Amino acid sequence: MSDLNHDKKGKAYKKTTINMTSTSYKQDKWYTTSCSHCTFTLPLRYKDLVLIEKKTYTTIVRATDTTTGKYVAIKKLLCPFRTHIYAKRTHLELKLLIYLNHHDAQVLQLCDVFTPERNVNDFQTLYFVLNFVEYDLHQVIQCYESITEERIKLIIYSLLRGLKFIHSAGIILWDLKPTNIGVDRNNNVTILDFGLARVAPIGSDIDYSPTRLWRAPEIYLNKKKCDEKIDIWSVGCIMAELILLxxxxxxKVTINQLNRIFDIIGTPDSKTLQEICIPEASAYISRMRPKPKTNFNELFGFKYDPLTETSISGVSPEGVGLLDQLLSFDPRQRPTVEQALSHPFLEFYHDPNDEPTIEPLIDEHEDAVCSKEQWKATIWRMIEGFIPPSWINNDTTDNS
Incomplete structure (x- = not known):
């Protein structure tokens, strides 16, 4: 999405008919290089690698696309087919990136996907080429002594606008946090990571958990209650972080985290605990010393300079009211993303006609039980069939 302080773009977009996947590159158009002790085998068009992030299973670099002259981010999946579980996750991540590819939805854009291997039997390496975003929200928060209410409004609106698009597809992000949110110098927000995203409903068979600090309480207490409202809780945590920095x-650990949550929002009543938690969790919390809810106005409301009497941090009562809803212990009481966007705090930016949505994703492989080799064959076909959208090369972002 363009800078929200300017006119917003339309939602229509087309796809080109030029296939730019790995099969369209000649073997002599590739080269091998190294960045931060990680080997990359890339098409010649991607040069001048600079490390962005290195994790256990991925390495992300910035590169210059010499065809367009723009920066891109290249994500190398280091062990995409280690087991059939890894292969299934790789398939889902690629499927989501392709399905959610949109020019104006606050969502990461997939410019290309390729492998240097020439046939499926040798297929071990996978690269995603993504739009490059200069900063993440964690870096932005660290740079400020305070963030104005107007900027908080813009960031939270943009984040919810992206979530509206994602949730309309029936997709739950599951791990929304500041380091997974990109922000450029014009305050444009991009949701960056679908690595843990799932197609709703999540169910109770999750074998991995989102990052603790932004994790909704029902993830600890009853995973059967997990739905898209876990992302809404994360938005509340992020909004509070923008205020408190x-x-x-x-x-540090699960019990300690629950105590921190109850320190702020108070201990839920026994009826809510019984309705939301599994019996063991409800019984445990009921034995804890009850805690009152913190005064949200005192914690998150405007703070004033004693000399000038101008606000120096915090948000208005409308902002406090929205935050109170986002951080409801009971997910049934949290707003949907559409309800949050309609809150008076975001009235200046909210325009339902300029908030893209998409049909729910039908994942025919959601319940599939496939071998590692079968997943590889499916992903190989997806790579061969990928067509970069025409708007990818229309970006006018200044990399300078």
Whole structure:
């Protein structure tokens, strides 16, 4: 999405008919290089690698696309087919990137996907070429002594606008946090990571958990209650962090995290606990010392300079009211993304006609039980069939 302080673009877009996947590159058009002790085998068009992030299973670099002259981010999946579980996750991540590819939805854009291997039997390496975003929200928060209410409004609106698009597809992000949110110098927000995203409903068979500090309480207490409202809780945590310039709930382990949550929102009543939690969790919390809810106006409301009497941090009562809803313990009481966008705090930016949506994703492989080799064959076909959208090369972002 363009800078929200300017006119917003339309939602129509087309796809080109030029296939730019790995099969369209000649073997002599590739080269091998190294960045931060990680080997990359890339088409010649991608040069001048600079490390962005290195994790256990991925390495992300910035590169110059010599065809367009723009920066891109290249994500190398280091062990995409280690087991059939890894292969299934790789398939889902690629499927989501392709399905959600949109020019104006606050969502990461897939410019290309390729492998240097020439046939499926040798297929071990996978690269995503993505739009490059200069900063993440964690870096932005660290740079400020305070963030104005107007900027908080813009960031939270943009984040919810992206979530509206994602949730309309029936997709739950599951791990929304500041380091997974890109922000450019014009305050444009991009949701960056679908690595843990799932197609709704999530169910109770999740074998991995989102990052603790932004994790909704039902993830601890009853995974059967997990739905798209876990992302809404994360938005509340992020909004609070924009105000306080530090994570709101900074527990070290599960019990400590729940205590931190109850320190702020108060201990839920027994009826809510019984309705939301599994019996063991409800019984455990009921034995804890009850805690009252913190005064949200005092914690998150405007703070004033004693000399000038101008606000120097915090948000208005409308902002406090929205935050109170986002951080409801009971997910049934949290707003949907559409309800959050309609809140008076975001009235200046909210325009339902300029908030893209998409049909729910039908994942025919959601319940599939496939071997590692079968997943590889499916992903190989997806790479061969990928067509970069025409708007990818129309970006006028200045990389300077």
């Amino acid at each position: 530090k994570p709101l709930f900074s527990g």
